[in-house]
Structure formats: C-alpha cells, structure tokens
Amino acid sequence: MKNTILMMAALSGGMAMAEENMKSNIALVIHGGAGTIKKENLSDEQEQNIKTALQQALDAGYQALADGQDATAGVIAAIKILEDSPYFNAGHGAVFTKPGKHELDASIMRGSDLDAGAVAGVAYTKNPILAAEQVMLNSPHVMLAGSGADTFSKTRGLEQVENSYFDTEFRRKAWQEVDAKTRAKQAETASSDDVLAAEFKFGTVGAVALDKNGHIAAGTSTGGMTYKAWGRVGDSPVIGAGTYADDRSCGISATGHGEFFIRYTVASDICARVRYKNIGIEQAADEVIHQELKSVGGDGGVIGLDPKGNIIMTFNTTGMYRGYKKAEKSEVLIYGDE
Amino acid sequence: MKNTILMMAALSGGMAMAEENMKSNIALVIHGGAGTIKKENLSDEQEQNIKTALQQALDAGYQALADGQDATAGVIAAIKILEDSPYFNAGHGAVFTKPGKHELDASIMRGSDLDAGAVAGVAYTKNPILAAEQVMLNSPHVMLAGSGADTFSKTRGLEQVENSYFDTEFRRKAWQEVDAKTRAKQAETASSDDVLAAEFKFGTVGAVALDKNGHIAAGTSTGGMTYKAWGRVGDSPVIGAGTYADDRSCGISATGHGEFFIRYTVASDICARVRYKNIGIEQAADEVIHQELKSVGGDGGVIGLDPKGNIIMTFNTTGMYRGYKKAEKSEVLIYGDE
DSSP states (O other): HHHHHHHHHHHHHHHHHHHHHHHOOOEEEEEEEEEEEGGSSSSSEEEEEHHOOOHHHHHHHHHHHHHOOOOOHHHHHHHHHHHHSSTTSSSSOOOOHHHHHHHHEEEEEEEEOOOOEEEEESSSBBBHHHHHHHHHHHOOOOEEEEEEHHHHHHHHTBBBOOOGGGHHHHHHHHHHHHHHHHHTOOSHHHHHHHHHHSSSSSOEEEEEEOOOSSOEEEEEEEESTTOOOOOOOOESSSSSEEEEEOSOOOOOEEEOOOOHHHHTTTHHHHHHHHHHHHOOHHHHHHHHIIIHHTTTOOOEEEEEEETTOEEEEEEEESEEEEEEESSSSSEEETTTOO | HHHHHHHHHHHHHHHHHHHHHHHOOOEEEEEEEEEOOOGGSOHHHHHHHHHHHHHHHHHHHHHHHHHTOOOHHHHHHHHHHHSSTTSSSSTTTTTOOSSSSOOOOEEEEEEETEEEEEEEEESHHHHHHHHHHHHHHHSSEEEEEEEEHHHHHHHHOOOBGGGGGGHHHHHHHHHHHHHHHHHOOOOOOOOHHHHHHHSSOOOOEEOOOOOOTEEEEEEEOOOOSSSOOEEESSSTTSSSSTEEEEEETEEEEEEEHHHHHTTTHHHHHHHHHHHHOOOHHHHHHHHIIIIIIHHHHOOOOEEOOOOTTTTTEEEEEEEEEEEESSSSSSSEEEEEOO
C-alpha cells in the first residue's frame, strides 16, 4: 500500500514534470522544397530573399504557438506565408501545368485525433492550405479533387482568385522552355514527359508544429510538377505520403519526387517506424530517406518532429530550403553541407 | 570451414524447399464490399447472384495465377469481372454522384518493386482497374485524377464508354431516394451530406494475389460514395489507404468508410505492423480493424495475404462479400457469422 502511494506520488510528479516540459517544448520546423540546390546556382539576392521568406514563415508560425494556439494554427500561419511568397512552388509562384495553367495541392493533419484534410488540383483558391483545413474541419471528407474542391472552398468563404494570380515570370519562363523543347521533339509521350519532369519537380512547402499541449500537426502545399499533364496528383495531398501526424509517434511533411513518396508512403512509414520499432525520429527518417528511397532513386527530403520536440530535416538531395525554431535555438538553412 | 559448408548446404536446401513451397502457394483473395449486410435483407436470388459473381472472379484470377501469370494479372482478372458485374459498386453498377453521374476510382500495386498506379474520378473508362494498371506501367506517375485520367486511358487504347454505361436501376433508385430527401430538407450542407452518406458508402471491390514466384499484388476499384459531391476522393485510389502491397510484408485491399481508411493509412499500416512488429498478418489486421478503426467508428474491412499464402478477411461490420482460393481450399462468404 505504502509502495503504491509512493509510486503514485512519483508518477504524479513525473506527470507534472512531463507536462511542464511539454509546455516549454513548442517547436516549429518548415521546408520550402528539396532538390539540386547549389550555392553557385543562387545569387546572393535570391538566397537572401528565400531566407527572409523562410524566417518570416518560422516567426509567424512560432508566434501562433507561443500565443497558445494549437499546432494546426502554427502550421497554417507558416505555410500561408510560403504560399504567398513568389519564391516557392506553392500558391503564388506555383509552376505551370502542360496547358499553361496552375493546379495546386495541399494537405493538413493533426496528431491529436488523426483528422486530416486535403485538396488536389484546385485552381482558384488563393491559399490551398486553408482549403485543406476547411476540408478537415467542415466536411465529412478527407480529400477533394478538381473543381469540386474549389467549389467547396468557395462555399466555406475562402478567398478566390483568377488562375493567373499564381503566375510568376520565373515559373512562366521555365514552362516556356519545357514547352518549346517538347514541341521541338513532338514529344507527347509519357517517356519524354518523364525526362522533362525530372528537371522540374521540386519546390513544395511544408510545416510541422508542436503546440504547448504536446499535440502535433503537419501540413504541405505545392504547385506540383512543371508541365504536369493528365491531372497528375503528387504526394503532397496524399495523407501518409506527403503529410502525416500522430501524437503517438511524430509529424512529417515531405518534399521531393512525389511518385516515390506515394509508393513508399514516406510520411506515415517514418511515423510507423518510430511507433513500432521504438526508434528515434532521426533514425526512422534516415532509414526511409537515405536507405529505402535512396536505393531506388527517390530524391527528396522530409521535415518532422516528435512529441518531445526532437526535430529532423533529412534529405538525400544537395539541398533543402529549411528552418526550425525552438525556445533555445532557431536556424534557416539551404545547402546540404551547412 | 566444414560448419560453413554444412550451413550453406542446409541453407541451399532450405531455399530450394522455400522455392518449392512458393510455387505451390499461389493464392487469391477478393472482396465485394463490407457493410450492414444481413441475411434478412438479401433475397435468395440476390445472394446467389452475388456469390456467383464472386466465384467467377475468383476462378478467373486464380486461373491466371495457375497459368503462370504474375500477381498483377491475377488481381486484374478478378477485379475486371467484379467491375463488369452490376452487383458491386465498381464499374457497371457504380453509385451515382450528387449530380447523377458516375466518378470511379481504382488503384493497383505490386509488392515486388512497390510500383503502383491509381486513377480518381474517371467517368468514361470502362474498367478503371485497367486505367490504374496503365498508370503504373506506362506513365511516369502514380496517381491521375479527373478528366486527365480518362484522357490518359484513352491514349493507352483502353475502352471508353458513355457515362451512362455505369448506370443500373438499383443504384439510380438509391440516388433518387437520397436526392429527394436532400431536396426536401433543402440540405446542401456538409453535415446533412454526412448523415446521408453514412447509409451509402459500401460496395467497393478488391483483390490480392500471390503468384508462383512469391510476388504479391493488390488492387481496389470503386464507384465511391452515393451522392458524393465536391470531387470527393475516398481511400480506394490512395496508395497506403485502400491498397498496398510489399513482398516484404503483405498485400491488402480495403473497403469501408474511406475517410477513416485514409486517416489511418489502413493498408500500409497493416503491412508496417507485419514488417516492423514481426507479427502475423492476422494479428496486424485485427489490431487495425478491430482496435484502431473500431474505437473511432471506422466501419469496414480488409482482405489480404502474406508471401506464405496466409489469407485474411477481416471486418468490423455485419458482413463482407468475400472469397478466397488456394490449392487446397476455396470459399465464398457473405455474412459475419459464416
């Protein structure tokens, strides 16, 4: 009896400490895409612009968490800034599809109850991440695709824009170059799309947050692949592939060659390894990104965190736009050797 | 040295035996949907028609495997028959969307190299499972959605039909009833759709096969949810949710309330538990279907098999149209207490 009481006291103390730790552990990690990112290919100005946007996203998301808002709010505050920035392939700044338009994908998931929302191929919703949130909060569904997703977001009162709002000169030029090449080759076949797509597949944004109550949320947003055709859906709106969050293991947002990330269910596989193999999030991410994906040529990376606030930014490419913010430390990084 | 040689001889013998076992282990398991399926709600004729269609699908898929074709061929032979049958919510016999049309989803995955293909919202491709196969074999992508998916399937030479080909009187009546109810309630909101959808969400078909070389494939095909709106995508075309196959663990095809199956990445989670927890496929499926899903009201079930030919047909509903065929035994079942 005495032992039981002592044990209960110890447990209670432990729980109070754990709760205290939880509260001090708010954390945010973000990415703006992984790929062939080398110092010689970025001007100082480009580098500074990208870093500034990443820092603004980190600050906004972290502030939401510090104000006591939940993990979902932290994720959305960060991603909204990255969607509005022209420097990333999401929202304004999204790549062009084969017909010269934009089709955007986004998803969000919260680890407290595994609820989730996703949209694929929206063309008129200014901030796709907000549409994903509305699907999670105010529809019986998890995933909406195409014009129906825009219609839903409109009925939820989200800001609608002309498709040309997503245009940027940089992305238009990339599209024109691919378009010219394709026409020159009269290449309408899958295999030539494959070759072309390989050069233009990165730039997705994402965020994973841990709030003061120890809950995790993860979100991802993208314009997809330059010159994508046939209504191609990548990993970003696929729960389990581009985004996953489970308070019992971790939260993950992915970026890279989406087809591999779907086939390997990258986001949920990392969480599954943490949960079932009892390994840390860093080892789990290493196994998936550096072993499984690397062995089959699946280029890309992930960001993530676990309920203790351990953060990972793991990629098998030369660089990944990325950053994190915790109570004690914050960094914004681009290249692989930083 | 001697020990090593002995060990190698033993291993070699073991491998030869394993290979022999593999060859005799061809197996096929199929489903035609899970839900509130009770004996008092089915006429003898309906029951017989459904059982006959399931048996034909089993026989066709098994014959492909017995002829030495690969697991993918076994899956497709079985699913094609279920799509062509009017008794299941896939292909001809698919439910009606809110606007009174049909939008079909399908996916396929092979466990040998984790390649996969999926289509969401096709409206003119006679056999969606064949479109999913073409995405896997002849596109650089894994998932295509909407009209682009139909366009792709057409360029691949697949048979196209009028959308009305998918009509059946039974499904039209169900749609008309929901439509009348909705209009009576002036219910255009998400919550009322939710209530209505709850009654009409089952009938997906799927198959998982093990071929003579020990390779697994899994596939799923559906007409989705009666009266679905906003381009809702369920779990069937989502790799990891409705379909997963990995020779290292198992192959799974799911059917049920799709939103839960996406959030819990049901198909890949069962495979992850087999792989990382070193438990059998039956225990893994029980944990996911009877514990995880059941605890949150996620109705449905899965079929699956592992590389040894162990078969599962696990559901938390009153019934699931299902069947399997192995060398030594074959069964076709409907209700939960059989």
